[in-house]
Amino acid sequence: MLNIEKYPIQKDDIKDRMFQLITACYPICRSITGDGVRETIEIIRKIIPLDKHEVPSGTKVYDWEIPKEWNIKQAYIKDPNGNVIVDYKRHNLHVLNYSIPIRKRVGLDELKKHLYTIPEQPDLIPYRNSYYRENWGFCLSHNQMIRLKEGTYEVVIDTSLEDGHLTYGEYFIQGNSSEEILISTHICHPSLCNDNLSGIAVSTYLAKYLGEQTTRYSYRFLFIPVTIGSIAWLSLNEQNLKIKHGLVLALLGDLSDFTYKRTRKGNSEIDSVIEHCLQHSNKTYTIKDFIPYGYDERQYCSPGINLSVGCFTRAPYGEFPEYHTSADNLEFVKPDALAESLATLYEALFVLENNLKYVSKYPKCEPQLGKRGLYQQIGGTNEGKVTQLAALWVLNMSDGNYSLLDIAKKSGIQFTVIKNAADALINCDLIEKYAKEL
Ligand code: ZN
Numbered sequence: 001m002l003n004i005e006k007y008p009i010q011k012d013d014i015k016d017r018m019f020q021l022i023t024a025c026y027p028i029c030r031s032i033t034g035d036g037v038r039e040t041i042e043i044i045r046k047i048i049p050l051d052k053h054e055v056p057s058g059t060k061v062y063d064w065e066i067p068k069e070w071n072i073k074q075a076y077i078k079d080p081n082g083n084v085i086v087d088y089k090r091h092n093l094h095v096l097n098y099s100i101p102i103r104k105r106v107g108l109d110e111l112k113k114h115l116y117t118i119p120e121q122p123d124l125i126p127y128r129n130s131y132y133r134e135n136w137g138f139c140l141s142h143n144q145m146i147r148l149k150e151g152t153y154e155v156v157i158d159t160s161l162e163d164g165h166l167t168y169g170e171y172f173i174q175g176n177s178s179e180e181i182l183i184s185t186h187i188c189h190p191s192l193c194n195d196n197l198s199g200i201a202v203s204t205y206l207a208k209y210l211g212e213q214t215t216r217y218s219y220r221f222l223f224i225p226v227t228i229g230s231i232a233w234l235s236l237n238e239q240n241l242k243i244k245h246g247l248v249l250a251l252l253g254d255l256s257d258f259t260y261k262r263t264r265k266g267n268s269e270i271d272s273v274i275e276h277c278l279q280h281s282n283k284t285y286t287i288k289d290f291i292p293y294g295y296d297e298r299q300y301c302s303p304g305i306n307l308s309v310g311c312f313t314r315a316p317y318g319e320f321p322e323y324h325t326s327a328d329n330l331e332f333v334k335p336d337a338l339a340e341s342l343a344t345l346y347e348a349l350f351v352l353e354n355n356l357k358y359v360s361k362y363p364k365c366e367p368q369l370g371k372r373g374l375y376q377q378i379g380g381t382n383e384g385k386v387t388q389l390a391a392l393w394v395l396n397m398s399d400g401n402y403s404l405l406d407i408a409k410k411s412g413i414q415f416t417v418i419k420n421a422a423d424a425l426i427n428c429d430l431i432e433k434y435a436k437e438l
Contacts, residue, residue, distance in 0.1 A: 014342065015335035018201040021047070022253070022338075025197050026330060029092035032131055032188045032225035033057075033069040033166045040187055041169040044200065044223065048207045051172075054165035061235035064228060067131065069164025070098050072157075077111070077138060080151030086138050092190045093326055095157060096137030097129035102157045111153050117142035118325065125326035127192060131228075134161075166232060169223035171207050175215040181352065182246030182309060183207070184296050188225035193333040194315070195323065198253030202342050209346070216353045217244065230296035234305055245270040245352060246309035248297045252341035253333030254322075256315035258285045264301035266290060268308035272405055273351045277344060280414045286316070293317075314341065351415045355405045357434035358398040358422060366395065372428040389413065390421035398422075400434045 024043050030036035041052050059066040075088035075095040088095045096116065114137040116128045122142035130137070136157050169187065183206065185199040200223060207221045220243070224230055234241075247270065258281075260274045266289060278285040290310075292298055294317045300309035314337065315323075322328040360367075369375060374391065393411040394404070404422055408415040425431045 014205060015339035018205055018338045018342070019333070019335045021201045021204060022193055022197040022333060023330060025200065026191055026193060027092075029072060029088075029095075029190045030188055031070050031097050031129070031190070032228055033067060033164065034071045036190070037167045037187055037225065040200070041167065041223065044169060044204050047204050048171050048211060048221075050169040050221075050223065053168050053170060055168075055232050055236070056165055057163045059166075059232070061228070061232045064231050066166045066228070066232060068161045069166070070159060070161055071164075072099075072159045075099065075138070075157040075159070076155075078154040078156075080149070080153065082154075085144070085148075086140050091125055091326060093125045093127050093139055093192075095159075096135065096139060097127070097190060098131050098161075099136040099157045099159055100134050100161060101159045102136045102155055105152050105154050107152060108148060108150050111148075111155065112145070114138060114155075115140060115145055117145045121321065121325060121327075127190065127324040127326075127328075166225065166228065168225065168229050168233065169221075170233075171211070171219075171221040173207070173211050173215065173219040173221075175218040177217055178242055179244040180218045180220050180242045181349070182220050182222065182243045182300070182307070183249060184222040184224065184230065184246065184300070184309070185249045186226040186229070186295060187223040188229070191326075192324065192328040193330055194251050194253045194320075194328050196250045198333050198338060198341070199250040201338060202252045202345065203249050205342055206345055206349075210349070218242070224296070226295060227299065230299040234299060238305075241307070243307050243309070245273075246300060246307055247274075247345070248295045248300070248309060248311040249313075249345070250295050250311070251313035251315055251317070251320075253338050254315050254320060255334055255337050256320065257283060258341075258344065259288065259313050259316045260285070261288045261294065261297065261311040261313075261316075262290050263297075263308045263310045264290045264303075264306060265308055268310070269355065269405075270308055270310055270348075270352065272409070273348050273355070274310060274312065276405060276408060276415060277348045277351060281344065288316070312345065351405060354415075354419050355403045357400055357403050357436075358394070358425075358431040359400045359434050360395050360398045360431050362395075362430060363399065366392070367430055369428075372430070374424060374428055374430075387417060387421050387424075390417045391425060394418060394422050394425055395430065398425075398431045400436070 077086040116139045185203040262271045297311045300307045408418045
């Protein structure tokens, strides 16, 4: 079982280490395939023993096919005077991600058909991709675009689109049970910090600390390109799925409140666990019902798969001004926010790990607590009174039908207090684990 006292995330340097990981990965031009993903996986492998998987281009995965692998050497635009005015090496958002190779001279009108800007945020470079439709293009600030003069421009995009592989990372932690908790995060975005180097950093350190402990559940961490990665993984692993609970992690480094999107089932144990942790966090938060839009929960919660996978973020998908722009940078993500995200997730997994059912050995009237020293164990302070009440709740509801989280919800008492009370009752031999869960 996890032991929250051993909670390693309170170490001061965790948030700095997560931020260092983000800083190391930030300059890399990632995409849904290619060397950027491999390079990122190598960086993560310095922290956790990630397995690298390669799925060949052309592999059929449900209704999809693994695309050709995309790699890039350079991409720039020269103005009519021969000056480089847009350069992928200055910011990798400047190239339309998955651009086909091109080398030609074009007039301003034709060039503008291949330029992407955000008129409402005229100083920012947008992030755009063209994954499943062959196209070329550049992204730049709207202010730069409107200053372009008539004339002939030279455009060079030195990319390759060839048979290769889709790359993803996987880390499996064997627990006491073969039932798994899936943690999935997307690894395909180029230089964007919150979306999703934050998810990568939090997942990596969550994996690191779970891997150092004995756990009830097994854990499977996936670092995958969005959509095609989860489709590929599900297609290749459908026969062996043992996932009992899961979370898609993304957007965990900004200062917004937490947002939790429920599983498609809407009443899964993971839904109750996250809602309970957020309720007792003394912070504002948002809970949303499942919608078939967002990240890889769309695939995990497709009707023929229907896993209990929710999505945990801070600012919701697409709903912050920096989203998919050059403003989603190293200044936008905050080490304290990363640390809080990690701590909240760790706490949720603690609840899942310890959410067991017990049975009272003295179900006929209350057992006498005083003679067993239980009152001394739980003390006379205000906190002690809560614990005494928690003990009475656990004794009363431990008939094999209710888990500790059910008792926490029914009583309105935080899970950890209920868990501590249950531990004290076990020590006094008043309750035992429900036989079916042994
Ligand atoms: Zn995104």
